[in-house]
Amino acid sequence: MNGFAVQPVDALLIIPALSALILAFLSGYRLTSRINLISSGAVFLFAVALLFSRPAADNYLFVDDLNVVFVVLSTFIGFTTSAYSASYIGHEIEVGKLKPTHVRFYHAMYQSMMFAMNLALLANNIGLMWVAIEFATLTTVLMVGIYRTPEALEAAWKYFILGSVGIALALFGTILVYMSAEPVLGEGYDAMVWTSLMRHAAAFSPRLLNVAFVFLMLGYGTKVGLVPMHAWLPDAHAEGPTPISAVLSGLLLNVALYAVLRFKMLLAANAAAIAPGPLMIALGLASLIFAGFMLYRRDDIKRLFAYSSIEHMGIITFAFGMGGPLANFAGLLHMTMHSLTKSAIFFAVGHIAQVKGTQKIANIRGLTESHPVLGWGLVAGVMAIAGLPPFGVFMSEFLVVSSTFARQPLLAIPLAFGLLVAFGALLLRVIGLAFGEPSDSFGEVEASIVPLFLHLALVLLMGIWLEPHIAVWFQNVAGMLG
Amino acid sequence: MGTLAFDVAHLFAGGLVLISFMLLYQDRMTGLINIFALHAVVLSLSVAWQAYVQHSPHLFLTAAIAIIFKATIIPLSLQRIMVRLRIHRDIEVVGGVGVTMLLGICLVALSLVVILPATAAADPLAREDVAFALSVVLLGLLMMVTRRNAISQVIGFMSLENGLILAATGAKGMPLVVEISVAFSVLIAFIVIGIFLFRIRERFDTVDVQELDRVRGGGR
Numbered sequence: 001m002n003g004f005a006v007q008p009v010d011a012l013l014i015i016p017a018l019s020a021l022i023l024a025f026l027s028g029y030r031l032t033s034r035i036n037l038i039s040s041g042a043v044f045l046f047a048v049a050l051l052f053s054r055p056a057a058d059n060y061l062f063v064d065d066l067n068v069v070f071v072v073l074s075t076f077i078g079f080t081t082s083a084y085s086a087s088y089i090g091h092e093i094e095v096g097k098l099k100p101t102h103v104r105f106y107h108a109m110y111q112s113m114m115f116a117m118n119l120a121l122l123a124n125n126i127g128l129m130w131v132a133i134e135f136a137t138l139t140t141v142l143m144v145g146i147y148r149t150p151e152a153l154e155a156a157w158k159y160f161i162l163g164s165v166g167i168a169l170a171l172f173g174t175i176l177v178y179m180s181a182e183p184v185l186g187e188g189y190d191a192m193v194w195t196s197l198m199r200h201a202a203a204f205s206p207r208l209l210n211v212a213f214v215f216l217m218l219g220y221g222t223k224v225g226l227v228p229m230h231a232w233l234p235d236a237h238a239e240g241p242t243p244i245s246a247v248l249s250g251l252l253l254n255v256a257l258y259a260v261l262r263f264k265m266l267l268a269a270n271a272a273a274i275a276p277g278p279l280m281i282a283l284g285l286a287s288l289i290f291a292g293f294m295l296y297r298r299d300d301i302k303r304l305f306a307y308s309s310i311e312h313m314g315i316i317t318f319a320f321g322m323g324g325p326l327a328n329f330a331g332l333l334h335m336t337m338h339s340l341t342k343s344a345i346f347f348a349v350g351h352i353a354q355v356k357g358t359q360k361i362a363n364i365r366g367l368t369e370s371h372p373v374l375g376w377g378l379v380a381g382v383m384a385i386a387g388l389p390p391f392g393v394f395m396s397e398f399l400v401v402s403s404t405f406a407r408q409p410l411l412a413i414p415l416a417f418g419l420l421v422a423f424g425a426l427l428l429r430v431i432g433l434a435f436g437e438p439s440d441s442f443g444e445v446e447a448s449i450v451p452l453f454l455h456l457a458l459v460l461l462m463g464i465w466l467e468p469h470i471a472v473w474f475q476n477v478a479g480m481l482g
Numbered sequence: 483m484g485t486l487a488f489d490v491a492h493l494f495a496g497g498l499v500l501i502s503f504m505l506l507y508q509d510r511m512t513g514l515i516n517i518f519a520l521h522a523v524v525l526s527l528s529v530a531w532q533a534y535v536q537h538s539p540h541l542f543l544t545a546a547i548a549i550i551f552k553a554t555i556i557p558l559s560l561q562r563i564m565v566r567l568r569i570h571r572d573i574e575v576v577g578g579v580g581v582t583m584l585l586g587i588c589l590v591a592l593s594l595v596v597i598l599p600a601t602a603a604a605d606p607l608a609r610e611d612v613a614f615a616l617s618v619v620l621l622g623l624l625m626m627v628t629r630r631n632a633i634s635q636v637i638g639f640m641s642l643e644n645g646l647i648l649a650a651t652g653a654k655g656m657p658l659v660v661e662i663s664v665a666f667s668v669l670i671a672f673i674v675i676g677i678f679l680f681r682i683r684e685r686f687d688t689v690d691v692q693e694l695d696r697v698r699g700g701g702r
Binding site: 125127128130131134135138142157161164165168169171172175176178179182183186187188189191192205207208210211 | 596597599600601602603604608612615616619623626632635639642643646649650653654655656657658661662665666668669672
């Protein structure tokens with residue numbers, strides 16, 4: 001593939017699809033994990049190329065300032081996670097938790113998921129986007145159930161049922177959006193294409209759009225993991241392989257959120273439709289506060305951070321619900337920071353669970369003494385996710401709170417309360433995990449620490465110094481979101 | 483043509499809602515599967531009628547998928563799975579038939595109240611279709627909530643999905659309907675026939691979701 005002979009947009013879809021096909025037939029874990037890594041790396045490079053060369057929109061795919069942010073972020077995390085996954089899965093095979101045939105399946109599904117997510121983000125068509133998100137759900141369901149323990153099967157089953165219901169509601173909303181557009185744009189593709197929908201949104205029937213948005217918000221909101229549709233999320237994170245927990249939190253939730261944001265923009269372009277903000281604010285706050293309290297009662301380390309993901313998706317949804325340039329900017333920044341930090345935490349947690357042979361928080365103590373690198377990595381990650389300076393999450397949370405104070409001071413009270421509750425829980429837990437008398441370890445693991453510290457370094461860097469180009473870019477996107 | 487097209491479409495869509503109610507109270511596994519097959523047949527007729535009325539031949543493909551895949555292959559495989567799992571016993575309905583039916587009626591009323599005013603400007607055929615479709619979707623959801631058995635939950639989900647296909651074909655000239663129905667079939671094929679039920683069978687000797695709850699890990 002020589003540079004731009006292949007359009008980067010097509011490459012983003014072709015590479016993972018081809019790799020998935022190849023990986024489905026190859027066995028041998030070293031080779032396949034390397035192919036997985038190379039393919040994810042290539043996809044990331046093409047995603048970066050999108051920043052410079054942008055194809056014209058057609059009926060199926062398009063690239064604009066908004067989805068480029070999501071594409072670059074997801075492919076980056078997809079790439080680092082594939083590096084992490086190589087060492088993690090290697091260890092799982094060694095201890096016999098995974099059979100080689102499962103690994104073949106796992107890698108094929110990993111690439112299929114990357115394909116589906118890129119397709120969902122690049123789709124210029126609400127129907128195509130729906131199909132892609134459905135496909136992404138299916139691939140992750142299969143990966144969550146890969147250990148085939150009763151717990152893993154239950155988690156996968158629950159995820160499948162709730163995810164499918166969410167997806168079904170989203171499709172109903174999608175059909176309603178088409179119906180509202182059809183009288184204006186005529187039958188056929190035009191009434192499903194984002195670019196033409198956005199241009200003509202003002203003329204659509206507002207009442208139909210309102211009903212549609214409720215379905216879309218509940219449907220895609222299930223996939224974002226918003227309370228009260230969150231029940232699948234902790235199980236899926238806890239029982240699947242840890243690289244999948246990392247991509248679920250780092251990518252899949254964002255992709256679903258992207259869909260919500262697109263439809264929010266559509267409603268915002270129609271003056272007579274309801275403002276989508278209040279619904280998003282309510283769901284966001286509910287998620288934040290509920291998850292904040294639930295954090296105190298977790299006894300499983302992966303469940304703990306899964307609830308933390310619900311909390312942060314709540315903050316992000318809240319910020320986008322507030323709207324306006326500053327809150328949208330804060331929401332985008334927070335989404336980026338959360339994806340990077342949370343996947344870093346899962347990188348650490350996965351190896352920790354492997355060396356300790358357990359995910360129970362009560363049985364993991366004194367990590368900084370027994371495994372200084374992983375232990376301090378986890379401490380740094382938790383510091384970052386809890387929102388302590390100088391990490392980037394602090395800055396974005398600060399922006400969310402201050403923009404809320406400026407516009408809706410009353411809403412800032414529950415927001416700050418939720419943040420403090422979650423902060424306390426995380427700090428309490430990490431002290432127990434990281435310090436004190438070390439608990440027993442079971443064997444060593446060849447940890448891949450590069451992805452972990454790369455993510456943390458990025459979060460730290462963006463907390464101290466936000467690169468001006470990125471800042472300007474995010475400001476533009478924030479303006480677009482309205 | 484106008485009123486006939488309308489009336490026939492109405493008949494099929496209304497029939498679908500009625501069969502959804504039959505699914506709600508059916509408490510024997512074999513009966514449930516047969517009624518689901520009937521559901522799929524009516525859906526297929528309705529889609530075929532829309533294909534004819536709207537002059538969109540690609541919808542015949544969706545109708546074919548419904549009749550071949552949903553009305554034939556899926557019920558047959560479910561029967562086989564049932565025989566293998568030896569679950570010919572009655573299935574428990576949570577809350578009792580009367581309450582469930584009343585809830586179902588409320589849901590149908592709800593969908594009429596939500597959809598009809600919102601679509602006042604739309605084509606009358608499409609709007610009635612969508613109102614019926616939402617009823618089928620909500621009844622499917624209700625069935626998924628009230629049933630504890632994995633197979634009946636899947637049937638609930640499939641009836642829900644039939645409602646979505648009804649809505650998609652009712653929306654005039656909507657593109658990608660065929661692709662969407664294929665995507666759904668893939669989803670169902672993967673989960674229903676395949677891996678999941680077998681694996682659950684492997685591990686639990688039952689497909690009762692309450693059993694799954696029993697073994698779930700602590701602390702949530």
